Amino acid sequence: MFIRMIEAVQRRLTAISEPNRFRIVELLRNGPRSVGGIVDHLDMGQPQVSRHLRLLAEAGVVEATKQAQQRIYRLRPESMRELSDWTQRFAGLWSERMDRLGSFLDETE
Numbered sequence: 408m409f410i411r412m413i414e415a416v417q418r419r420l421t422a423i424s425e426p427n428r429f430r431i432v433e434l435l436r437n438g439p440r441s442v443g444g445i446v447d448h449l450d451m452g453q454p455q456v457s458r459h460l461r462l463l464a465e466a467g468v469v470e471a472t473k474q475a476q477q478r479i480y481r482l483r484p485e486s487m488r489e490l491s492d493w494t495q496r497f498a499g500l501w502s503e504r505m506d507r508l509g510s511f512l513d514e515t516e
Contacts, residue, residue, distance in 0.1 A: 412493075415489060416490060422468055427459055430449060431460065432468065440479065460480055467486045
């Protein structure tokens with residue numbers, strides 16, 4: 408179970424690390440959009456946007472529903488929650504290190 412979760416997080420991070428896909432995720436953060444709606448906000452053509460959306464969908468970051476002739480994409484909240492959960496596991500580590508750095512700086516003054 409743990410290994411599958413780590414693999415899913417890795418796939419999602421890899422998918423959103425590409426700058427254009429990151430921009431698409433940022434757009435979808437404000438709500439679902441059609442492919443055309445995404446194209447209108449980015450300096451990319453429809454084939455490029457569709458390719459990026461397909462890769463994001465394969466990684467489980469977005470999902471599409473069909474409305475008439477359009478595909479509407481939205482973020483999958485559970486995938487964002489998994490990423491958040493994974494990064495939160497490091498919060499204690501960084502907090503501890505920052506506390507130690509603060510103590511070190513206080514001692515050196």
